[in-house]
Amino acid sequence: VDEITINYLISLIETDQRWKAQVTIDALPLNERQHSTIRRIECNLARRMANWNRLEELLELEIARSPDSAETAVAYAGALYRVEKFEALQRFLESDPIFKKTNPENEFEFAKHQVNAGLAALAIARLYRLYRSHPDSTKIAGFYLSQVLLAPITKELNAPEIISVGTAVMLQTSADTWWVLVDESDSSGAWPELVSSDSPMGLELIGKKKGDAVSVARGPGICDAQVVDLKSSFVFAVEKAQERLAASVSQDGPLWSIKAYKPDGEVDVDAIAGPARGRRKLVETAFDSYKKNKIPLSLLAKWVGTDLVSLLLDWPHIQYDLFVSTGTQEERDSAIEVIKPKSKCYVFDLATVTELTRYGLFDDLVKSLGVPFMAQTARDELVNVLHLHKRQSPSAMLSDSDSGLVMIEADPLAYDARTSVLEQVLENIDKCRVCPTIGPQRLAENIRSYAQVLDDHVIDSFYLCVEKEAAFISEDGTLRLLAKDFGVTDVAWIQPLMMIALENRDISLGTYVNTVVSMIRSGRDFTSVRTEDLIYLAKVEPATVSSKVRAMLDTCRRPTVDFPSAARVAIDFLRFTASSLSARVAGGYACQVRDALCYGRADLRERIIDAISLNLQKIYGRNGRRVKIH
DSSP states (O other): OOHHHHHHHHHHHHTTOHHHHHHHHHTSOHHHHTSHHHHHHHHHHHHHHTOHHHHHHHHHHHHHHOTTBHHHHHHHHHHHHHTTOHHHHHHHHHTOOOOBSOOHHHHHHHHHHHHHTTOHHHHHHHHHHHHHHOTTOHHHHHHHHHHHHHSOOOGGGSOOSBOOTTEEEEEEOSSOEEEEEEEOTTOOOOOTTEEETTSHHHHHHTTOBTTOEEEEEETTEEEEEEEEEEEEHHHHHHHHHHHHHHHOSSOOSSOOOOOOBOTTSOBOHHHHHHHHHHHHHHHHHHHHHHHHHOOOHHHHHHHHTSOHHHHHHTOOTTTOOEEOOOOOHHHHHHHHHHHOSTTOOEEEOHHHHHHHHHHTOHHHHHHHHOOOEEEHHHHHHHHHHHHHHHHOOOSEEEEEETTEEEEEEOOHHHHHHHHHHHHHHHHHHTTSEEEOOOOOSSOOHHHHHHTTTSOHHHHHHHHHHHHHTOEEEOSOHHHHHHGGGGTOOOEEOHHHHHHHHHHTTSSOHHHHHHHHHHHHHTTEEOOOOOHHHHHHHHHHSTTSOOHHHHHHHGGGGSTTSOHHHHHHHHHHHHHHHHHHSOHHHHHHHHHHHHHHHHTTOGGGHHHHHHHHHHHHHHHHOTTSOOOOOO
């Protein structure tokens, strides 16, 4: 294969021009496509497209050609997992291959696959060997210690009763105490305690028990010593890793250390609280930036150290609104026109499926509008979130509040509820037409810059819209504004979909109205309110002033509201209450309407009150029941 073609393909993939790369590869003769360099390039292309079936086929050939390649092995294990060939994956991981020219990151990734497959002992042994060979590496110490802390192993950490290969031995004389680590005959490493099992000292120690007397080399001669303690080599390495992390001046790897105690033995609260306070400040800064600049939700999730799905489910709605739409009639009408045609196809992004799952509307809207497309990378993201959630079940959380450091016990019921929601999101995703994404034929220069800030599943959702000539459905108002840069012209969000489903009688008015109330109460801005929504809620509770009506009317307080439309909806609602409900209830609603419409509009207050009074007078008449609203 000529070098120009190779470099051209590499540049196409690096600039995310997948369609051109695929066309170029397809045009190559079969013998050139089978070349190892081209095959690796095609692997990278399949990975970018999230075409896991094709990637698995290619990597099966590569792993047969280079079974000792760590990079290929990690990619092959990941591909088998993605295509759910779990038996083949189990056999491959159980083979526990030894890699040549590996790096710590690949060893760590392969070990995580082994842990996930129930092969924790093999994974810990792999990382133990890696750390033993690089005892001065803080990063590898963190890799090893993190897996020991997370992996479900117990037997391998128990203290042995008899000294064998992989045993740390404490020896003691009348004048000295020291540790010796008996390990494999071909072991290498720089721990001073390490001796090989076939060395004179190793041969002397193997088979002994605690309390036995031994003769071992110490200094220039031989001394008599007693075996006073035994521990697993894994535990010995854990202690070494903890020492390495404690001695490190900077963070390198997945773990780091803080000094939790002062020299006098007292707990150093400031040292423990520091990270919690720092995180609180980081989160506040990120949300303040979102409030001001309306950045994409996936980028906000990165800033606060979480994922998109968890961000939506844990949204701090009391302090911050989630930008869904501008709230204009024009925007809403345009969205309805986009989704009305029966022939139109749709792409749901991850935020949309998450929200539809929360509201329990996924099946109803799919029934009304048809089965949507979804990018494979969006499903992959949810699988990763669910996997991490199931691996981490904290017993408590440390946070910093205005009153100081607070330890909050984790609620197992809340954990189970979150697990159920995530599993339901995945189940709903699998009801979509999930597919890999090849992208558009031409990629504008400005689009490539978005790869620096947007997640793969977000970009792939845009690409899929272009590929399928589909409408983009997203609850992230910022993403819909960015869609045009990717060539996506038709956009909508959940509420217009609900309106169409209501019109088609696929959801009831009660379902629609209660979902709108849930959206408003969870800080989704802007959520539209109609007169008929308010009337429905007032009829449900005719003898009292409904708190749900108040939640809807409070949308009039928002500075983004289309005030003439909001005022018209509120006044029309008052006409209904005055003619159909008791004067007491109607008066309560009149006060709520007044407060909502006048909020932040002091210059219009008198005109608003006059308009309310005039409309009520038309219902009651000049000598009718008087409803006091001043």
